[in-house]
């Protein structure tokens with residue numbers, strides 16, 4: 001995808017610097033910052049602090065971080081594998097990417113080539129998802145609601161939920177995207193709005209709680225979201241608030257689609273209740289960040305709450321999902337869904 005006329009990926013290998021390079025998603029949309037490192041600990045911290053985020057981008061960052069370990073400290077391989085596996089618990093792409101790197105390490109392949117093969121596979125998958133999703137969305141209508149950020153920032157390139165929208169736009173279709181703010185971290189307000197603006201796609205931001213009334217008013221033709229882990233039966237873990245949207249979509253007869261590469265599937269997980277849900281710090285709810293009138297980034301407290309519950313994800317039961325769109329095509333879990 002292009003940023004200020006330059007083709008960039010959310011995370012990549014910088015061959016000249018022999019370093020991992022990524023877009024600092026915590027700085028967006030106020031500042032555009034590219035970070036470079038040859039230190040795997042910095043990559044692991046970037047995942048933990050959500051400087052890189054979104055399931056496929058997390059997996060790609062871990063693959064590249066492990067390429068650094070393999071190049072510079074191969075004797076510490078096992079320790080670093082565990083370090084990366086502990087960074088975030090829900091997005092299964094991370095676990096698959098670490099297993100992919102481990103198999104390459106055992107087979108004595110080239111570290112960077114092995115990591116880049118993971119990235120290329122993901123990017124090709126997202127491009128194919130875009131083609132399948134565009135066909136479904138074109139039939140549903142052009143007013144599309146999305147939650148969180150499942151664009152190219154979250155998915156190395158192209159995006160998952162947004163890939164179909166980018167594809168339709170490239171084909172000259174008029175699309176309008178309703179962007180849910182996505183409390184508490186505001187991935188919709190901060191990142192999806194920024195991405196759609198870069199691509200010149202019409203969009204409107206709304207608070208998460210506005211989705212029900214918007215659907216009732218007949219203003220939404222389809223809902224499309226990404227995923228962090230898909231269980232064997234088709235239950236989907238995604239950003240907190242996704243389940244609520246699926247219930248609402250069903251109540252209003254609106255198609256609810258999930259777009260994700262097969263690297264987001266967890267065959268070891270029989271159903272959604274077995275998916276580990278990350279609980280995050282209470283500061284994410286109690287503090288907000290923004291820029292003041294001088295453009296200086298400020299963090300301010302908005303709540304004194306002592307007890308805060310902050311799950312980062314929820315699980316949408318397969319029965320509420322009209323289609324899961326992967327690079328392999330369309331899966332309709334609600335027709336065969338167990339539980």
Ligand code: MRU
Nearest residue numbers: 053054055150154160226227239
């Ligand atoms: O906590 P985040 O911002 O990493 O959560 C991201 C999401 O929930 C996305 O919807 C998901 O990873 C799919 S991204 C292509």
